Amino acid sequence: MKYQWILFDADETLFHFDAFAGLQLMFSRFNQQFERQHYQDYQNTNLALWDAYQAGQINAQQLQEQRFTHWANKLAVPAQHLNQAFLEAMADICKLLPGAKDLLDSLKDKVKLGIITNGFTALQQIRLERTGLSGYFQTLVISEQVGVAKPAKAIFEHAFEQMQQPNRQQVLMVGDNPHSDIQGGINAGIDTCWLNREQQPLPQGIQPKHQVASLQELQHWLHQPH
Structure with a gap:
């Protein structure tokens, strides 16, 4: 070879990496519906943050927390906690x-x-x-x-x-x-x-x-x- x-x-x-399924599972654990439109709104923020991360403009922690700022405010849960719950949900559905x-x-x-x-x-x-x-x-x-x-x-x-x-x-x-x-x-x-x-x-x-x-x-x- x-x-x-x-x-x-x-x-x-x-x-x-089925982020929509992971987010649905994660938010169901907070008794919160997560629809396709919610996913589009999330991705609008998330993809821009990934571009900034890969360009060296923000670090990993900033990306992980800022992508959940909206939901953190809505659910009165720390963004860091939501991010951890998301990673756990993604691990649960991994294929x-x-x-x-x-x-x-x-x-x-x-x-x-x-x-x-x-x-x-x-x-x-x-x-x-x-x-x-x-x-x-x-x-x-x-x-x-x-x-x-x-x-x-x-x-x-x-x-x-x-x-x-x-x-x-x-x-x-x-x-x-x-x-x-x-x-x-x-x-x-x-x-x-x-x-x-x-x-x-x-x-x-x-x-x-x-x-x-x-x-x-x-x-x-x-x-x-x-």
Whole structure:
């Protein structure tokens, strides 16, 4: 196999991330209805905060609290408490994407595996445990702990330190987000593979080394002679 290390994003690359279902479950525990329009309002705030976070303009704690400010005021509950309840709900409904387990099983004895995620520590650790994947990864790098998010080169440099400075020509970054995962890998000087399950057009100026539409396709490609 061409690569010695394969690094994965977490949300929507290995794990299905159904935020609407998670929010519905979380708010039901506060005896509160959460409808699709509520979700649209939440996402208007949340997506702008994620853009600011990935640009280094706010930190992880600010993102997690500010996205729940409206509901915190409405329910008279601290925003931090709502965020924790949301992460717990997301852990309760966590599922692997189709093909994730087979892919990792096919790779674990052939290459070293890692995760670099902009997600949050409380959710990442528990999902790995509940899905039985804790022992698969030699490195787990979470932006909340590092203090910088993809696509910044610094989070990849942090990972490379944990990985004992591998040959970057033998490292592949796999992710669903071209702006954070693919651009981040390019910034770090490693090969990239875009998991483009919805067949979206490539954003201008971002060119992954490879593209796949599913984890099954990724598995086939990785096991081909290169």
